[in-house]
Amino acid sequence: MTVADAFDRIDSVLNRKPFENADKNITPDDHSVEFENVSFSYDGENLALDNVSFEVKSGTSLVLVGPSGGGKTTVAGLIARFWDVQNGAVKIGGVNVKDIPKEELMNTVSYVFQDSKLLKRSVLENVRLSRPDATEQEVLLALEKAQCTDIIEKLPDGIHTVIGAKGVYLSGGEQQRIAIARAILKDAPIVVLDEATAFADPENEYLVQNSFKELSKNKTVIMIAHRLSTIQGCDNIIVLDNGRISEQGVHGELLKKDGIYNKMWKDYQSSVSWKVGEKNA
Ligand SMILES: Nc1ncnc2c1ncn2[C@@H]1O[C@H](COP(=O)(O)OP(=O)(O)O)[C@@H](O)[C@H]1O
Ligand SMILES: [Mg+2]
Numbered sequence: 001m002t003v004a005d006a007f008d009r010i011d012s013v014l015n016r017k018p019f020e021n022a023d024k025n026i027t028p029d030d031h032s033v034e035f036e037n038v039s040f041s042y043d044g045e046n047l048a049l050d051n052v053s054f055e056v057k058s059g060t061s062l063v064l065v066g067p068s069g070g071g072k073t074t075v076a077g078l079i080a081r082f083w084d085v086q087n088g089a090v091k092i093g094g095v096n097v098k099d100i101p102k103e104e105l106m107n108t109v110s111y112v113f114q115d116s117k118l119l120k121r122s123v124l125e126n127v128r129l130s131r132p133d134a135t136e137q138e139v140l141l142a143l144e145k146a147q148c149t150d151i152i153e154k155l156p157d158g159i160h161t162v163i164g165a166k167g168v169y170l171s172g173g174e175q176q177r178i179a180i181a182r183a184i185l186k187d188a189p190i191v192v193l194d195e196a197t198a199f200a201d202p203e204n205e206y207l208v209q210n211s212f213k214e215l216s217k218n219k220t221v222i223m224i225a226h227r228l229s230t231i232q233g234c235d236n237i238i239v240l241d242n243g244r245i246s247e248q249g250v251h252g253e254l255l256k257k258d259g260i261y262n263k264m265w266k267d268y269q270s271s272v273s274w275k276v277g278e279k280n281a
Contacts, residue, residue, distance in 0.1 A: 022101045028093025030058040031108065031189040031220045033079060037088035040074060048074045050243040051088070058093070058189075060235040061221040065228070066260060070240040072224045073114060076192045079222065080111045092190065110186050112215075114194035114224070115172065116179030120164040123152065126178060127159075130186035139185060146181035146211040148174075172196050173204030180211040191215055193223045205229075228268040237261070 033056045040049040049071045056062040064072045077083060078090050081097045090097045097105060110130070118126050127139045134142075139159065143152060151174050155161035161168055163178075170178070176196050183191060193212055199205040205227070212223070225231050231251065239247040239260050247259050254261035 022099055022105075024099040025101050026095045026099045027104060028095045028100060028108070030093045032056060032058045032091075032093055033062075033190060033220060033222060034091040034094070035075070035078075035088070036091065038078065038085050038090060039087040040078060040083065040085045042074075042083075047243050049078075049085075052240075052243070052245055053088075054236075054238055054245065054248070056220055056222060056236070058220055059218065061216065061223065063231045063234045063237045064222065064224045064240055065226075065231070065237060065264065066240040066246070067242075069242075071243045072240055073194055075240070076111060076194050076222065076224060079190070079192055080109050081105060108188055109190045109192060110183040110188040110215075111192045112176065112179050112183050112194060114196055116176040116196075118163050118170070118175050118178060120162065122157075122160050122162050123155065123178060124159040126163060127181045127185055130182045134185055139181075142181040142185040143178070145184050145214040146177050147207040147214075148177050148181055148211075150207075151177065171199075171204060173199045173201075173208050176208055177211050180208070180215055184211075184215050188219075190220045191222070193221070195224055195226050197226050228265060229272075 035052050035054050038049055038052045039047055041047050052071070052075070054062065064075060066072060078085060079092075079097070081090070084098065092100060092105075092108060100108070119129070123143070124136065124139055127142060128134050131138075136159075143149070143159070151170065152158050155168065163170060173196060193215070195212075196208065199208065209229070216223075223231075223234075231237060234251070237247075237249060237251060237254055238245055239254070241260055247254055247257060247261050255265060256262075
């Protein structure tokens with residue numbers, strides 16, 4: 001993805017119709033996330049989610065995996081209320097997201113997009129978007145925690161370099177790390193991470209995973225994983241297939257079933273050994 005593409009995409013996200021104001025003004029008292037019999041369709045015809053229910057307790061983590069088109073990104077978007085469900089309810093701390101004031105909801109949830117959006121502004125301004133009153137020192141610390149030190153070092157004017165300026169190229173993984181710095185600075189209690197589908201190189205992937213770990217500390221985490229490399233310690237895993245939950249449990253339990261997760265794990269294992277074999281060749 002080029003930087004120009006990223007700008008087009010940020011445009012489409014910023015132009016998305018903002019959600020309606022809250023029906024009531026209720027503040028949640030914890031940071032659990034619950035889907036209660038949620039069905040959702042983008043076009044009023046095909047169900048992207050079909051009667052999905054799960055709960056992520058405050059301070060715990062959920063990983064969503066499964067085939068492309070299964071509904072993972074849709075789940076992520078519904079938590080941040082980019083769309084409203086047609087059936088069922090999405091709740092935070094037991095409160096329907098429709099009843100949480102807009103400002104409150106925005107401060108409660110950080111969403112790191114699959115294709116992270118950066119503006120044609122300096123790195124400093126891009127990170128500061130999430131907290132305009134943050135000092136330069138706070139921004140630098142967030143960048144450091146998000147494993148962005150190598151990016152800043154190679155940019156001609158450090159954090160003052162304008163992204164997308166002539167000759168300034170950032171890979172998808174690098175852009176995602178800067179978006180993670182933005183989320184770290186924001187420090188919202190619920191983080192939704194939609195992992196990038198492809199990384200330019202293993203180093204990038206490793207750094208993105210480490211920055212996710214920093215962002216996730218002491219938070220309620222919903223992570224969409226495209227690779228199984230980091231999810232073994234996770235509290236709960238859901239396999240979404242065709243808009244439905246097809247399997248749910250921890251890594252060990254899911255491995256024992258002869259289902260999608262088991263197959264994904266075998267594919268992942270063989271890709272790892274293939275990489276090792278390649279190195280030794
Ligand atoms: N903006 C959209 N408009 C219409 N259909 C969409 C849109 N986004 C996703 N879909 C459809 O919803 C279903 C679930 O997609 P998605 O949540 O993106 O799956 P995943 O992230 O697991 O690949 C798919 O059938 C997809 O084609
Ligand atoms: Mg997706």
